[in-house]
Amino acid sequence: xxxxxxxxxxxxxxxxxxxxxxxxxFTVRPSEVYVFIGPNGAGxxxxxxxIAGVMKPTSGSIRVLGGxxxxxxxxxxxxxxxxxxxxxxxxxVMENVDFYASLYGFNRNTxxxxxxxxxxxxxxxxxxxxxxxxxxxGQMKLASIILSLAIEAELLILDEPTTALDPAMxxxxxxxxxxxxxxxxxxxxxxHLVDEAEGxxxxxxxxxxxxxxxxxxxxxxxxxxxxxxxxxxxxxxxQVENASAVLKSxxxxxxxxxxxxxxxxxxxxxxxxxxxxxxxxxxxxxxxVSVVKPTLEDVFLKLTGRRLEE
Numbered sequence: 138x139x140x141x142x143x144x145x146x147x148x149x150x151x152x153x154x155x156x157x158x159x160x161x162x163f164t165v166r167p168s169e170v171y172v173f174i175g176p177n178g179a180g181x182x183x184x185x186x187x188i189a190g191v192m193k194p195t196s197g198s199i200r201v202l203g204g205x206x207x208x209x210x211x212x213x214x215x216x217x218x219x220x221x222x223x224x225x226x227x228x229x230v231m232e233n234v235d236f237y238a239s240l241y242g243f244n245r246n247t248x249x250x251x252x253x254x255x256x257x258x259x260x261x262x263x264x265x266x267x268x269x270x271x272x273x274x275g276q277m278k279l280a281s282i283i284l285s286l287a288i289e290a291e292l293l294i295l296d297e298p299t300t301a302l303d304p305a306m307x308x309x310x311x312x313x314x315x316x317x318x319x320x321x322x323x324x325x326x327x328x329h330l331v332d333e334a335e336g337x338x339x340x341x342x343x344x345x346x347x348x349x350x351x352x353x354x355x356x357x358x359x360x361x362x363x364x365x366x367x368x369x370x371x372x373x374x375x376q377v378e379n380a381s382a383v384l385k386s387x388x389x390x391x392x393x394x395x396x397x398x399x400x401x402x403x404x405x406x407x408x409x410x411x412x413x414x415x416x417x418x419x420x421x422x423x424x425x426v427s428v429v430k431p432t433l434e435d436v437f438l439k440l441t442g443r444r445l446e447e
Contacts (some may be wrong), residue, residue, distance in 0.1 A: 141200070142167055142292055142323040143188060148197035150183050150347075157183040159347040160197070165325055170318055172338035173327045174433060176445050180347040181327040182220050185296050188325065189217040202291055213242060216290035220297050220327075222281035226270035230280040233269060234287060243288055252287035259283070259309055275301045282310055286317065293317060295326040299333065311337060329445050331433040341433065345441050355433055362439045363431035364390070364401035368412055371397050371425045380421045387415060390435075392444050401435060 143165035150158040158180045165171040173181050186192040187199060190206035204211040224233045231252065238248035256262045264272070264280055272280060278301045285293065293314075299307040314324060314337065328334055334341050335355045343351040343358070351358055372380040374396055381393040388408070390401035402408040405428045416423055437445050 140167065141165065142169070142202055143171075143325060144198075144200040145184075145188070146198045148184065148187060148194045148199060150180075150187065150192070151195045156347050158187075158194070161344070161347070161349045162197075163342055163349060163352060165323060166339075167323055168318055168321050169339045170314070170324045170326065170337050171340050171342065172334045173325075173342045173344050174329060174331065174334050174437070174445065175327075175344040176329065176443070179344045181344060182296055184344075185217070185219070185294050185325070185327060189215055189219075189294050191217070191219075214291040215294060216285045216288040216292070217294045218281055218285040218296060218298055220300075222277045224269040224272075224277060224280060224284070226268070229266050229268055230272075230283070231265040233280070234284055237284060238288070241288075247289065248287050251289070252283055255283045255286055255313070258313070259306070275303065275306075278302060279306065279310075286313060291322065293322055293324045293326075295324065297327055297329070299328070299330065307333075331445070334433055343433075343437060343440065345437075350440055351436070358433065358436045359431050362436045364403060364435065364439070365431075366402050366405040367429050367431050367435055368400040368402055368405060368409060369397050369427045369429055370400065370412060370416070370423055372416070373422045373424060376421050379419070380416055380423075383416060383419045383421060384412065387411075390438055392438055394444060394446070399435070401431075401439070 141164045146162050148158055148161045161184060175181055187194050188201060188206055190212050199206060201211055202214050228236060234249060234252045235245055238245040256265050261279060264276055282298055299310055318324060340353060341355055341358060342349055370380060377393050377396055381391055381398045384398060384400055385391045388400050392399055413426060434445055
């Protein structure tokens with residue numbers, strides 16, 4: 138356990154009769170990107186609050202960087218970005234940077250210089266002098282990311298860091314996270330975007346209803362739980378739900394998302410023509426059909442019977 142950045146054993150958290158976390162155990166290794174995926178309400182934020190020393194568990198043990206996350210000396214080694222941006226609205230973004238650096242005992246000039254570099258790197262220098270109350274949702278998230286990355290921490294805890302960012306900015310932020318890892322920083326992250334998990338994580342933990350239900354690399358999880366292939370059918374928009382219902386009567390693992398219907402299949406060569414035939418017999422107009430590799434979304438569907446966003 139001495140080499141583990143995070144070691145959680147049997148972590149549970151209850152609010153009266155509501156169980157938010159149910160005996161969650163896992164470890165995070167040095168310089169690893171460990172990503173939790175799960176729907177809203179799965180327990181990710183509660184778990185991160187415990188790891189960051191913000192909230193105590195009802196039961197179980199947690200060690201972070203060899204110590205307790207509730208010890209101030211340990212918390213100085215952690216930079217935590219919660220799901221809700223922690224900026225004070227009456228301060229500018231840079232004033233927030235200065236405030237948090239002073240509050241937690243970091244060198245303010247060092248943190249400020251790193252923040253300036255991040256503003257320039259992301260091309261958002263104008264945010265530094267803006268009042269936080271005047272920021273859009275995306276700007277607020279971006280400013281919070283800069284605050285978190287500016288602090289020289291050994292462990293970065295990021296709860297849905299790229300939510301509300303446009304695709305180009307999201308790619309830029311993910312590249313900065315890769316740079317952090319190359320500098321021997323460990324990252325613990327939560328996301329509902331499977332492409333982020335697949336592209337960034339060394340290991341992925343799938344959490345649902347407070348339970349950790351699977352863990353491994355993205356490829357390991359897909360090999361264990363996902364089908365060999367996925368049929369992606371795009372019907373005319375007004376017939377998406379009808380197409381989904383028709384196919385569910387023939388195949389079990391079927392779900393619709395963003396105007397498409399995904400069908401898990403063990404034999405795409407056989408099932409593809411059957412799909413087109415069945416939909417045609419039911420009067421469903423199909424615009425396109427393709428065969429794709431499974432994603433972590435398909436793993437979650439296989440394990441829970443639900444989509445991540447349900």
